[in-house]
Amino acid sequence: MTSRRAELATFLRSRRARLRPVEVGLPEGLRRRTPGLRRQEVAQLAGISVDYYVRLEQGRGAHPSGQVLAALARALLLSRDEREYLFRLAGQGPPPVAGPSAVVAPGVRHLIDAMTETPAYLADARYDVLAWNRLAGHFVGDLPPGDRNMIRWWFRQEASVPWTDTETLRFARDSVADLRAAYGRYPGDRELAELVTELLGVSPRFAALWAEHDVATRRPVVKRVAHPELGPLEFECRVLLVPESDQRLIVYTAAPGSPTREVFRRLGERITG
Structure with missing residues (x-):
């Protein structure tokens, strides 16, 4: 496992672990032995196969495409900085943001x-x-x-x-x-x-x-x-x-x-x- 793939795998696991199901519109459910979302839940939210996502978290398989990375960023509710970091770990430049934000925090x-x-x-x-x-x-x-x-x-x-x-x-x-x-x-x-x-x-x-x-x-x-x-x-x-x-x-x-x-x-x- 290369250092980049290992870091990508660790990053995905850490972002998955921090999310509660209710934050992404899923029921809390019972008998969750680990914090955060399950792997199959992330795969479902991103529209990719569970097997493919498991390989990403294990640092195996092909490099994910920009489309897959964008779907994962949405599924894991990544911030703009986290999204850019995800793309860079995968060896890609992040796609440009559509336009300046006009939302006043x-x-x-x-x-x-x-x-x-x-x-x-x-x-x-x-x-x-x-x-x-x-x-x-x-x-x-x-x-x-x-x-x-x-x-x-x-x-x-x-x-x-x-x-x-x-x-x-x-x-x-x-x-x-x-x-x-x-x-x-x-x-x-x-x-x-x-x-x-x-x-x-x-x-x-x-x-x-x-x-x-x-x-x-x-x-x-x-x-x-x-x-x-x-x-x-x-x-x-x-x-x-x-x-x-x-x-x-x-x-x-x-x-x-x-x-x-x-x-x-x-x-x-x-x-x-």
Whole structure:
């Protein structure tokens, strides 16, 4: 048994053992001598023969196909990371995920709302804004209801953007590089492809940055904003990745004791008061 086949066999057994029948729609039943699902139950859920699945758990037989691996991932309720790991153990690249997730996890929603003195909002890999707290409403709340895409909004107003500012240019370059990384992760996503095609046609600045072929995830930048209601603001725009959904939690953090920090504090008190 090769080390890869042995690891695949061990991984399948461990994932099977952690599942309760009720989690996959099966009755608990009686006289279960071992925890988790039986081998025949996994085979039934995956639509493969029991004998074939037994050979996989014993590290024997042919390498499973992508179709079999996908069926096993569904049957064992694997997470995205576990699914990718399963495919790699079998010597295959995992098939691409259809598109960015727009589902806001309750825990992330609670975290955003708990930031009462820090503007925070959540965006998917396309940079469609999915959720924001009341403080962030002063920055993203005026986006059109049917088009809450930050990158489209940014490059559509490129004529008024101070491109001579180093941080502004870095923010734009990092955003485009991150979008290109998503473009590679979701090759079948129609909305992402249409967004890139649209911006290539209407924004010379976007087209120039896209042509650089930079691929990278976002880094923090310092932003200076002349806000029409709040006045001049300076804060760090920090992007935190939510790995399980490939979403971005974007927070505006002001330095302690700074005028911007005081503005955020007073605004938060007014909102919560």
